[in-house]
Amino acid sequence: MSATPANNRRVLSGMRPTGALHLGNYHGALKNWVELQYQYECYFFVADIHALTTGYEDTSQLESNVWNVVIDWLAAGLNPASSTIFIQSRVPEHSELHLLLSMVTPLSWLERVPTYKDQQEQLKDKDLAMYGFLGYPLLQAADILLYKTAFVPVGEDQVAHVEITREVARRFNHIYGREPDFEAKVEKALKALGTRNSTRYSELRRLYQEKGDAEAIAKAHSLLEGTARLTLADRERLIGYLEGTGRSYLVEPEVLLTATPKVPGLDGRKMSKSYGNTIGLREDPDQVAKKLKGMVTDPARQRRTDPGDPDKCPVFDLHKIYSSSDTQAWAAQGCRTAGIGCLDCKKPVIDAVVAQLRDMQARAKEFEENRDLVRGIIAEGNEKARDVARQTLDEVHQAMGMNYR
Ligand code: TRP
Ligand code: SF4
Numbered sequence: 001m002s003a004t005p006a007n008n009r010r011v012l013s014g015m016r017p018t019g020a021l022h023l024g025n026y027h028g029a030l031k032n033w034v035e036l037q038y039q040y041e042c043y044f045f046v047a048d049i050h051a052l053t054t055g056y057e058d059t060s061q062l063e064s065n066v067w068n069v070v071i072d073w074l075a076a077g078l079n080p081a082s083s084t085i086f087i088q089s090r091v092p093e094h095s096e097l098h099l100l101l102s103m104v105t106p107l108s109w110l111e112r113v114p115t116y117k118d119q120q121e122q123l124k125d126k127d128l129a130m131y132g133f134l135g136y137p138l139l140q141a142a143d144i145l146l147y148k149t150a151f152v153p154v155g156e157d158q159v160a161h162v163e164i165t166r167e168v169a170r171r172f173n174h175i176y177g178r179e180p181d182f183e184a185k186v187e188k189a190l191k192a193l194g195t196r197n198s199t200r201y202s203e204l205r206r207l208y209q210e211k212g213d214a215e216a217i218a219k220a221h222s223l224l225e226g227t228a229r230l231t232l233a234d235r236e237r238l239i240g241y242l243e244g245t246g247r248s249y250l251v252e253p254e255v256l257l258t259a260t261p262k263v264p265g266l267d268g269r270k271m272s273k274s275y276g277n278t279i280g281l282r283e284d285p286d287q288v289a290k291k292l293k294g295m296v297t298d299p300a301r302q303r304r305t306d307p308g309d310p311d312k313c314p315v316f317d318l319h320k321i322y323s324s325s326d327t328q329a330w331a332a333q334g335c336r337t338a339g340i341g342c343l344d345c346k347k348p349v350i351d352a353v354v355a356q357l358r359d360m361q362a363r364a365k366e367f368e369e370n371r372d373l374v375r376g377i378i379a380e381g382n383e384k385a386r387d388v389a390r391q392t393l394d395e396v397h398q399a400m401g402m403n404y405r
Pocket of ligand 1: 012013014015016047050139140143144152153154158
């Protein structure tokens, strides 16, 4: 039940490099990341180890997939001056934290994550009865906890993974936050807070512990954040003491659910690689124009003279993403009165998609032709990420009694 510390603005998210990105990935995640990078302290990484959990057999495309994802991110507007962009496996702390957390993660927690059985059923042609696949959500937990992440921007389908991350953090803090002299250290930390603040803190703690008052805990967090006199360790102790665990080494993250538009594929179903109905970010724009001309529309509109219903038409969902409200009104009206044909209706959408793809592809091409620049961006991102990751791992080692050398 830990609220996120008030001044923690850290955002982290990852994407598996499983092939060419498409408009669904762009509107469903990437576009949002591009906006977040100017509001938060952002970390975005290519989850290449996660890609191995289902793609362990054929890794021949892994490297090219990794670089293509990075180039698509950059072409879409992720800015290495604003966000830290890196590759999961190049920051080995992810793997180590995953392993250490695996010691205290009950098997049953992993088995009951809904994606575990769902994915196994969906990918029947692959043998997913692997240790690594079961551990998928725990690796994701390690990704998130390693950076003391406050917010994880992900879709609905990933909420369960953030939830298990919170549980793992709580369990870790509970088991290892009990320093031998925890109570005495809390006493000292309370003194450091000053009389007024420590009275207020104790009051809020009582409100939370006796009445489960969530607001009290949020207030206590901001009180602790606002006190410059506290050391990081003391702050973690007082946060843990609030909730009745031990010192709070690992931070419980929250999901940052963002409204993303519905992105239909060419067949009218949700755009998804597994449906084979995608429009790739690197596809030839002329090909894309052709494909869009053939895109499914309201099935009731068989002939040009039949009126249609834009609410039943996937093309209209694309209008909602790409068209001004005037154009949308024009399309809806023309559709309902059979005043325009579907090809007329599609034209502004096709033009907008094609223009967007040309734009992104021009930028992608620049990065394609300057691989050293891309490698440099990632090398720098890996290093920046590692600096943060190492610090957390040091604390984890200390918590677990493993800081011998
Ligand atoms: N599982 C995520 C997905 O499939 C990718 C991912 C891996 C991730 N690690 C993460 C997302 C950490 C957010 C945070 O989309
Ligand atoms: Fe869809 Fe437009 Fe055709 Fe109506 S006119 S069915 S909204 S493509």
